[in-house]
Amino acid sequence: MIYTATYVAVFFGANCMKSFLILWSVALLVLPLQSFSASDCLTPADIIGASYTISENGDEKKLTVLRQTPARVVYLMESEFMTRIYEHYGENRVGVTEYFDLEEKGVEHEPSFDIAPAGWEVIYELFPAGRFESMRQLGNTKFQCLQVAMADFTTEESTTEVQYLVELKLPLVVKTESGGKVAHWRLDQLITDDDILEDSLERVSAYATFDFADLGDHEDQEFFRAGEYLKYKQNLKPVETSGGHSH
Template structure:
């Protein structure tokens, strides 16, 4: 079962000066996600919170569902799903990954290979405020990323395809220990069940609801649309 999530960091401002060491390990970043169809018939908005500590990364979508990836020794990684309205959590068995890239993908919201494969358009700023703009063109879409390499956090993402545009914008970021620990304490307080034990607890109203909704465990890409649905991964995110 899940152990209590704790952090030990100094409280720092959201963006430290270029003369200070960059704080990249622990952060809580809030993104506004906007999706607009080309014909303007649909315009959806969502919020996503990235909460990152030394060995855990959380994606909290629209304050209703959260997913945690915990980095374990020997390239193992464990997933936990949190259902905020129900105050329940489901833990999955740890899985083996070939490299740390899967962890980096979840912890940074950006696939490590993106900056290698994309074209560097522009560099601005210095030190912790250094910002890099990358672009990757594919047959069906163009993806632009504005990336803080020292803080290991994305400032903005724009994905333009034939039928829709998806924009991510960083709206808030904090390294404040008290604020981050408060959010971790809330998630840690949820009643947790191992995925393997769900079959023995089908009388539980929560699990009956999950079954009726067709709840199926899957691995998310790290990017989401405005409704909180995981977007397909193709090494560009």
């Protein structure tokens, strides 16, 4: 299992989000950094988000995290055909709206302490900087001219190694080995194009959105009739990685 906070319930259903956060908290092995030319140099101000491949035992998922503000984050969950928007209301109260892209419907969950019990940092940073700093530090390198720190953490049950983009407070690589299973997060791309965020927000703004507390009043909607929505969510399988989150 891996410990992160995003993968947004980060990409799973409401109950899956809690599992996702627990996953990020375990461990990884570091993968080699790619080489980039000077023309690939980026500054922290250039970057609004990042795309990841998350894999475990042959199961692979894609996640893009877009930071609109320090209190609002958009998750594009390509493998699940879902979009999630998380909002921080202070004191670890977090609200989330889940959008089902194939059905063009959204479900809004009221702000709660239960959505991100490990803290907003799990959603915003995926692998919280505080957790990374508590690990054994191994050295530094560069990725597209950005500072990368390396660290690991070992227990009797698992080994975790992380490469961390210090200025962005985002993981570059997280790999965990536990009980004969290996799970890892790998950065595919740093996002610099604001159009990706704007297009995503415009797309979900056209969806029919419902309050989670009122779903019982919408039996006229096929997606919610006879518990189809709940069956949909129960069938979502969280990716066990270190730094994920579930709702």
